[in-house]
Amino acid sequence: MKINEQLIEIQEHFGVISSEIILITGSIILLILGILRLPLFWIKVFAAVVLLGSFLFAQQVSGFFFTRTIIRDDLSYLMTQLLPLITLGVLCFKRQAHQSYEFYFLLMSVLIGSLFMVGSHNLLILYLAIELTSYASYLLTGFHFNEKGSEAAMKYLLFGGVSSAVMLFGISLLYGAHDSLYFDTLEFSLLGATGLFFFLSGLFFKTSIVPFHIWVPATYEGAPTDAVAFFSTVPKIAGFAVLYHVFKWTNGLFNPFLEQLILLLAILTIVWGTLAALRQTDVKRMLSYGAVAHSGFILPLCLVMDTYSVFKYYVIIYAFMNILAFLFVQLHEKEGENLSLSNVSGLGIKFPLLGVISVIWAVALVGLPPTGGFMAKLFLFSTAWQHYGSMDSLYWLTFICVGVLSSAASLYFYLRVPYFYFFKEDQGKKIKINKRYFVILTLLAFTLILLFIQPNILDRFAPMINP
Amino acid sequence: MSSYILSLIIWMPLLGAFTLLFFNERQTSGIKIVALIFSLIQLLFSIGLVWRFDPNYGDHLLTSFQFVEKFSWISMSLGSFGSFNIDYHLGVDGMSLWLVVLSSLITVLGVLASWKLKQQVRSYFMLYLLLSTSIVGCFLALDFFLFYLFFELVLLPMFFLIGLWGGPRRSYASIKFFIYTLVGSLLILVVMIALYLSVGVLDPTSEMMIHSFNLLHMMDSNYFIEGSSLAKDSVLTFMGMPLRAVAFLALFLGFAIKLPIVPFHTWLPDAHVEAATPISVILAALLLKLGGYGLYRIAFSIFPDAALHFGYYIAIFGVLAIIYGGLNAMAQNDLKRMIAYSSISHMGFVLIGLGSFTVEGAAGGMFQMIAHGFISAALFLIVGVLYDRTQNRKIENFSGLATKLPGYSFVVMIVFFASLGLPGLAGFVGELLVLMGAFNVSAVDGMLPNWIGIVAVMGLLITAAYYLWTIQRMFLGKYWVREHSWEPKMKDLEIREWLIFTPLILGIVVLGMYPKIILDTMNHSIELFIAHVGDLKIKL
Amino acid sequence: MIMEDYLLALILLLPLLGGIMAYTIPSKSGIIASIFLSLTTILAGYYLSFVQGTLWMFQFEWLPGFVMGFAVDRSSAVLILLVSLISFLVHLFSIFYLSEDVHKDRYYLKLGFFTFSMLGLLMSDHLILLFIFWELVGFSSYLLIIFWFQDVKNAIAGRIAFMTNRIADLILFMGLLMLLGSGNDGFISSLGPLPENDSSTAIGICLLIGVLGKSAQFPFFTWLPHAMVGPTPISALIHAATMVAAGVYLLFRLFIVFDPYLLDWIASLGIITAFLGALIAACQTDMKAVLAYSTISQLGYMVMGMGVGAYDMALFHLWTHAFFKAGLFLCAGSVIHYLSIQDPTTAPQDMRRMGGLKSYLPITFWSYLVCMMALVGLPFFSGFLSKEGIILGVFSWAMQSENGLAFALPITALGISFLTAYYMGKQLLLVFFGSYRGEKSLKMLQKSWTEILPISVLAILSLGVFYRIHPLGGDLNFLEYWLGTQPKVEGSWVTPMIGSSILLVLLGLGFSYWTYGRQGMRKMKSFNSSRLSIFVQNGFYLDKFYMGILVPSFDWLAFKTSKVDTVLINPFFNKISVSIVVLSKVTDLFDRLIVDGLISLIKSVVQILGSMFTKFHPARVQIHFVSAIIGLVIILVWLKFAL
Structure with missing residues (x-):
């Protein structure tokens, strides 16, 4: 293909990434608007309009674009629909007007990076997209502008740097093995497998799989809560989507050993996350370990094919639960101080509604009815059992058992928030709560329950082209 | 027979809970009246259900359900699974009928028993009514998913009801309760998923496998997909055991923790001791029955082959519970703890009845559950009467109460003797039937050896020992209470308390003298149940 | 026969109804309950007068597919009359005995309930139904024993009595269940011999233990002395005449089920109990305890009679024993009541501080004398007829037995006659003769008719003429009329046997007079001083062991x-x-x-x-x-x- 033709093709293909383009333009305008020192409300409104625009203009097409570097399929369509919406949820968090436009700009940069991650079909593009999300994330982490925030950002940066180096090394090995950077040309070879492993470790870092998770608690603890809510959802879900893509297209690379390895990692992640969360008193830290455990649950879903619906359902529910939980946490936070369990002691009498909501998100994160979290776990375990049944693989069975047991254990720590809320004595700490947020919280909680009662409403959301 | 009576019974309390949303926290009497009205309506509907129930309906377990309501609830396509179908599927048969009636009755009595509650009345009754909905829902669901939903839904309100309105160690007890039963229900969840994937029908038009959670399909071996993990011919094993056996054991354990069986029973005394009286009543009278009912309806009906294989061991667990629970009860000095252990002991008979695989045994187990529902409710209310007056339950702190509280002691006498199995009262019939089943089997095909029945009878002796001892220590002898400040409060039962006790005592006496009322409606279903299990007995 | 249904239902339910009525109208409780009981007695007598030969049956489905039934034949009809009559008399006596008690209403309710249960036990024709009433009898007996529950000692005694009963009852329950499990439909009237195998032995042993428990036989007899803490009329009704006889009645009903081998054991246990009971009774100082152990001993006789196959005579003895033992207990009650009013102390039942009551309680004395003569088995009194019958039965059984040891039974039985005479004579002398050994001087009391009537009726019914005109035998046989023709015991040894029995009784009476009457009451201080007699007095410490x-x-x-x-x-x-x-x-x-x-x-x-x-x-x-x-x-x- 000549350059000319390629250029023409690229020109034609711009329509496919319209939502990304809207986001890019919007975020640049946002940055410029920042000079005007608009009130926070209007910044949020503008950001919301941009996000909604990208949501609405998402294209449902299928195929390769931009000289086969960009791929469009059901999954990337789902992501272009879902990720802006999640970001929209993050906008609901409260924020000081001070430097908010930079914050939202960075937020959108991460979003753009995540969308490109999902859309890439080329290792290089993928790497660039990941770097885009990473840099913006490092900055977001330190947005408290205090020592703790900087430390968290520093940690994140260091680990991120190392992992991206490792990932780049893996990509170079893959290139060396196959002379190509496209996903679908990768084939099995020893070198390729080694490269793939290094490459995956970079992705595991993004998706916080044990042992690449160690940045998570520190970062979540130090970063602003809305940023945490964002990290724990958008880039992470995108990372899983990439994993899904990689496993899908590199099917030829697969041998049982790798599958077992990944299942082992998933099991390890669940166990580690659950155990570490058990004794945390800082709510955010606790939720961060819970998020690690959830990564372990999602990971096997990327491994097996034809689980698109389950994957979709799980990540959507997961996003809902996390946004709700972190929004709840932020509501109780005092300025510049992390929320510890004792801070919510005995609030249940003052705010019974909030207490009920805390029960709902806790129960959803554990995976109990009547919340969407249960349906997600149900689908997940069904998939796992299906694979166990068809392959008689002990790893799958172990995964199910560990998953079930960790659900029981996770009940203990997730339920500590409502437990402190209702069962402990009121410590007399004054916590001001903006009543406006009650509406949002209630809506989100209600949606979680609705997703249990009628999970098939999600069928309408980002439907598959050829189901 | 299309009617929505079952839905009405299930959702009526929930409707009450929603109604309570419109009440102010301070309108306590209004809240109580609303709760009472809605539970009474539920009771009326269940009585109506009995009225219209046809005791000889159907000629096979799978077709014997009446008042069936079936709607598609969730139907979503999930890739390789085919489509994911959950039905809203209700139905009642002779086994569940009386449990429903019992639940509605106990709910009403529980509302009356909580009449004096002062703190956070609205939340209490909302949770209480939610609990009632989920318990009745469990008994009526014919879809495994729906059942599981209700089964789990019991946990949360119970957790808060114990944890918020309980005694001094309530948080420990509530968490212990939650974790224990959650582990059990997660086991059930795994089996439920496995069953779901193993059961299905081929859709002729799209050639897709339609899986479902329909319990009736799961009970019917024709619906199992060939080669699926839990099919009859499945070759899958887990630690050297066939997967079907493992699945049965998981279900058994899941339900038995709730029943409870002996090594996993320690949540029960703690939960009982810490819970408030009405909650203890619900816990003992209804929650334990969920475990038993689950064994009947799910574990045994779906895996009759595995159940038959393990029948002997199940009966051994029953005997263990009887003896162990009895001895433990003997050693307690807290009245409530003693009664909690006696519950464990009495539930052991259900396991023996099931393990005997006879109509008598199964009917006896079922009857034992209902009788125990009445008796244990009355027992915990008895403790409540004392606790209301003195905030104390230690046996050694009271003596000669019969002199001062004759009415109360009269009630105690009847209920204690009913619990120790005095003929003519409800406790005897279930035990008689179970033992008849156990001894029958030993004579016919040697499934259960004689010693099971013999040891179980010894359990009755232990029961008699601790009840008589308690009567002697607390109610006979010279009147004496430990604290002088209790003296003015030691008054005999008031009208509200008589109102609670009267239906229970009537129930105990009527069930004991004329058990046919219940057994007539139940018998057909039990026969079908045993026939269903017995089908395999012949094949083996 | 619809009329019979109603009649028997009335007989069964009237006592309960009377109890409930008495409970609702506390001021007249005794009278009301007695009226109801008198109705029951009259109806029972009326029923007995026409039941002859016919068998009444009433069946109903208690559980689905599980039919139970009542049935009354002549032997149970006789016992129904017995129970209702004695119960009626006890009701009357209670009016006198409990005249000061404030909880009379509760008492009559319990008493009515007991009578109801006992009648039900006699009427039931199904093993499970029988067990139900069997348990109710035990339960109501417990309620009556703890009637004075304010004293914790009574409560403990009641519990021990009930628990001991319960142990035996549950073993009986096991036996009944096994009997049902072995393919029996459970109707007593259709019971047949069991096929001989392991389980038939097990069933037999279980049933036997049940009998031993209820009838207070060795090794279960420890509960009966405990049960004596209840009001004395209760002891008369329950622990002498009716409830303890239930075991013997059951043995009679289930006779066909037992292996012959087991029957020998039953006979041996019976004689052991009879002997031990008599021995212990001889060492007692408590007036009621003597009678209690005497009851145990007499029940042992009956059980032995059952074991050797003389079940007709055993049942006859049950009947006669009920009258004279109830009479004795009521006399004891009259004495205790009198003394507790005249000279209240902590031990109103201690015979060592009685004496000379003959002149204060003349009617009691004469009734006591008659009943005692019946108990020891002197001719012209009812006890003689039945006891001799049993002894003859045992002897003829021993003659037919191949085992020489079998003769130990009739010989021991004769020995027990001597012992019985000894301890009864001793009691008579200690209580009624000599002079009063208490501190206060006694006064003559106005006799109430409710006291006199029951005692004297029971004494009169202990006379032999009601049962057989001829004092030593003859044709007009009470038994033949009511219980059907009996196999005649004949042989040249009959007369010497009877003669030696009478002789031994006389010897016993004489011995007691020699020890207690002749030398006056000076020996009172050294009463029961030896270790052996204390050992025996405490029931061989069996109770202490338990x-x-x-x-x-x-x-x-x-x-x-x-x-x-x-x-x-x-x-x-x-x-x-x-x-x-x-x-x-x-x-x-x-x-x-x-x-x-x-x-x-x-x-x-x-x-x-x-x-x-x-x-x-x-x-x-x-x-x-x-x-x-x-x-x-x-x-x-x-x-x-x-x-």
């Missing part, structure tokens, strides 16, 4: 079991949770150390390096360039050499 060893070891077991929960199971699950917590701490710590440690290491390294390098960094830009160029040159040189 209460001191068996029960505490059971308690110990219960205590240890409860420890399993608190020491084993709970800590086990706690350990699991603790270990999870520890593991979680470790995980958390690991995360913190690795992350924070690594980061702070890097941070400090960077800081140190940075501070080092800032020293090398001069301020001017030119120097930067120079140093850069020097560095480049060094690298180039190094490359040159390296390549």
Whole structure:
């Protein structure tokens, strides 16, 4: 293909990434608007309009674009629909007007990076997209502008740097093995497998799989809560989507050993996350370990094919639960101080509604009815059992058992928030709560329950082209 | 027979809970009246259900359900699974009928028993009514998913009801309760998923496998997909055991923790001791029955082959519970703890009845559950009467109460003797039937050896020992209470308390003298149940 | 026969109804209950008058597919009359005996309930139904024993009595269940001999234990003396005449089920009990205890009679014994009541401080004398007829037996006649003769008719003429009329046997007079001084053994079991949770150390390096360039050499 033709093709293909383009333009305008020192409300409104625009203009097409570097399929369509919406949820968090436009700009940069991650079909593009999300994330982490925030950002940066180096090394090995950077040309070879492993470790870092998770608690603890809510959802879900893509297209690379390895990692992640969360008193830290455990649950879903619906359902529910939980946490936070369990002691009498909501998100994160979290776990375990049944693989069975047991254990720590809320004595700490947020919280909680009662409403959301 | 009576019974309390949303926290009497009205309506509907129930309906377990309501609830396509179908599927048969009636009755009595509650009345009754909905829902669901939903839904309100309105160690007890039963229900969840994937029908038009959670399909071996993990011919094993056996054991354990069986029973005394009286009543009278009912309806009906294989061991667990629970009860000095252990002991008979695989045994187990529902409710209310007056339950702190509280002691006498199995009262019939089943089997095909029945009878002796001892220590002898400040409060039962006790005592006496009322409606279903299990007995 | 249904239902329910009525109208409770009982008695008598030969049956489905039934034949009809008659008399006597008690209403309710249960027991024709009433009888007896529950001693005694009964009852229950399980439909009237195998022996043993428990036979007899703490009319009704006879009645009903081999054992146990009971009775100082052990002894007679196949005579003895023993107890009640009013002390039943009551309680004395004569078995009194019948039965059984040891039974039975005569004579002398040994002087009391009537009726019914005109035998046989034709015991040994029996009785009476009557009452101080007699007086310490060893070891077991929960199971699950917590701490710590440690290491390294390098960094830009160029040159040189 000549350059000319390629250029023409690229020109034609711009329509496919319209939502990304809207986001890019919007975020640049946002940055410029920042000079005007608009009130926070209007910044949020503008950001919301941009996000909604990208949501609405998402294209449902299928195929390769931009000289086969960009791929469009059901999954990337789902992501272009879902990720802006999640970001929209993050906008609901409260924020000081001070430097908010930079914050939202960075937020959108991460979003753009995540969308490109999902859309890439080329290792290089993928790497660039990941770097885009990473840099913006490092900055977001330190947005408290205090020592703790900087430390968290520093940690994140260091680990991120190392992992991206490792990932780049893996990509170079893959290139060396196959002379190509496209996903679908990768084939099995020893070198390729080694490269793939290094490459995956970079992705595991993004998706916080044990042992690449160690940045998570520190970062979540130090970063602003809305940023945490964002990290724990958008880039992470995108990372899983990439994993899904990689496993899908590199099917030829697969041998049982790798599958077992990944299942082992998933099991390890669940166990580690659950155990570490058990004794945390800082709510955010606790939720961060819970998020690690959830990564372990999602990971096997990327491994097996034809689980698109389950994957979709799980990540959507997961996003809902996390946004709700972190929004709840932020509501109780005092300025510049992390929320510890004792801070919510005995609030249940003052705010019974909030207490009920805390029960709902806790129960959803554990995976109990009547919340969407249960349906997600149900689908997940069904998939796992299906694979166990068809392959008689002990790893799958172990995964199910560990998953079930960790659900029981996770009940203990997730339920500590409502437990402190209702069962402990009121410590007399004054916590001001903006009543406006009650509406949002209630809506989100209600949606979680609705997703249990009628999970098939999600069928309408980002439907598959050829189901 | 299309009617929505079952839905009405299930959702009526929930409707009450929603109604309570419109009440102010301070309108306590209004809240109580609303709760009472809605539970009474539920009771009326269940009585109506009995009225219209046809005791000889159907000629096979799978077709014997009446008042069936079936709607598609969730139907979503999930890739390789085919489509994911959950039905809203209700139905009642002779086994569940009386449990429903019992639940509605106990709910009403529980509302009356909580009449004096002062703190956070609205939340209490909302949770209480939610609990009632989920318990009745469990008994009526014919879809495994729906059942599981209700089964789990019991946990949360119970957790808060114990944890918020309980005694001094309530948080420990509530968490212990939650974790224990959650582990059990997660086991059930795994089996439920496995069953779901193993059961299905081929859709002729799209050639897709339609899986479902329909319990009736799961009970019917024709619906199992060939080669699926839990099919009859499945070759899958887990630690050297066939997967079907493992699945049965998981279900058994899941339900038995709730029943409870002996090594996993320690949540029960703690939960009982810490819970408030009405909650203890619900816990003992209804929650334990969920475990038993689950064994009947799910574990045994779906895996009759595995159940038959393990029948002997199940009966051994029953005997263990009887003896162990009895001895433990003997050693307690807290009245409530003693009664909690006696519950464990009495539930052991259900396991023996099931393990005997006879109509008598199964009917006896079922009857034992209902009788125990009445008796244990009355027992915990008895403790409540004392606790209301003195905030104390230690046996050694009271003596000669019969002199001062004759009415109360009269009630105690009847209920204690009913619990120790005095003929003519409800406790005897279930035990008689179970033992008849156990001894029958030993004579016919040697499934259960004689010693099971013999040891179980010894359990009755232990029961008699601790009840008589308690009567002697607390109610006979010279009147004496430990604290002088209790003296003015030691008054005999008031009208509200008589109102609670009267239906229970009537129930105990009527069930004991004329058990046919219940057994007539139940018998057909039990026969079908045993026939269903017995089908395999012949094949083996 | 619809009329019979109603009639029997009335007989059965009237006592209960009377009790309930008495409870609702406390002021007239005694009279009301007695009226109801008198109706029952009249109806029972009326029923008995026409039941002849016919068998009444009433069946109903209690559980689905599980039919139970009542049936009355002549032998049960006789006993129904007996129970209702004695119950009626006891009701009457109670009006007198409990005239001061405030809880009479409750008493009559319990009494009515007991009578109802006992009648039900006699009427039931199904094993399970029989067991139901059997248990109710035990329960109501418990209620009556603890009637004066304010004294905790009574409560404990009641519990012990009930528990002992319960043990035996549950074993009986097992036997009944096994009997049902072996393919029996459970109707007593259709019971047949069991096929001989292991289970038939097991069933027999279980049933036997049930009988032994209820009839207070060895080794279960310890409960009966405990039961004596109840009001004395209760002892008369329940623990002398009716409830304890239930075991014998059951034996009679289930006779066909037992192996012949087992029957020998039954006979032996019966004679052992009879002997031990008589021995213990001879050493008692308590007036009611003598009668209680005497009851045990007489029941042993009946059980032995059943065992040797003389069940007709055993049943006859049950009938006669009921009258004279109830009479004796009521007399004791009259004495106790009298003394507790005249001379209240802590031990109103102690015979050592009685004496000379003959002149104060003449009617009681004469009735007592008659009943006692019946008990010891003197001719012209009812006891003689039945007792001789049993002894003859035993003797003829021993003659037919191949085992020579079998003769031990009739010989022991004769010996017991002597003992019985001895202890009854002793009681008579101690209570009624001599002079009063208490502190206060006694006064004559106005006799109430409710006291006199029951006692004298029972005494009159203890006369032999009602049962057989001819004092020593003859044709007009009560038994033949009511119980059907009996096999005649004939042989040349009959007359010497009867003769020696009478002789032994007379000897016993004489011996008691020789010890207690002749030398006056001076021996009172040294009464029961020897260790042996104390040992015997305490019932061979069997009760102490049960209460001191068996029960505490059971308690110990219960205590240890409860420890399993608190020491084993709970800590086990706690350990699991603790270990999870520890593991979680470790995980958390690991995360913190690795992350924070690594980061702070890097941070400090960077800081140190940075501070080092800032020293090398001069301020001017030119120097930067120079140093850069020097560095480049060094690298180039190094490359040159390296390549």
